Amino acid sequence: xxxxxxxxxxxxxxxxxxxxxxxxxxxxxRRVWLALSLVEIEEKPGGVAEITMPEWxxxxxxxx
Numbered sequence: 257x258x259x260x261x262x263x264x265x266x267x268x269x270x271x272x273x274x275x276x277x278x279x280x281x282x283x284x285x286r287r288v289w290l291a292l293s294l295v296e297i298e299e300k301p302g303g304v305a306e307i308t309m310p311e312w313x314x315x316x317x318x319x320x
Contacts, residue, residue: 260311264319268303278307280319288317 266278269287276297279286296308314320 261308262311262314262320263306263308264314265304265306266319268299268305276305276307278305278319286318288319290317 264280266280267282268276268278269284270277274293275289275291276295277287277289279288290307290309290313294309294313298306298308300306311320
């Protein structure tokens with residue numbers, strides 16, 4: 257069985273060498289860390305990004 261991959265649009269709050277802090281609505285209360293080793297990021301203007309990640313990770317972090 258193959259792993260499902262999803263794309264999620266997020267607001268980037270902070271980034272380190274190994275992870276990115278994001279939220280799905282720009283709210284500081286809903287920020288979650290994502291390991292860069294588990295996601296692919298396509299940054300857009302205004303601090304927005306489209307992140308491709310495994311569906312299980314998006315669900316675990318409350319992004320879908």
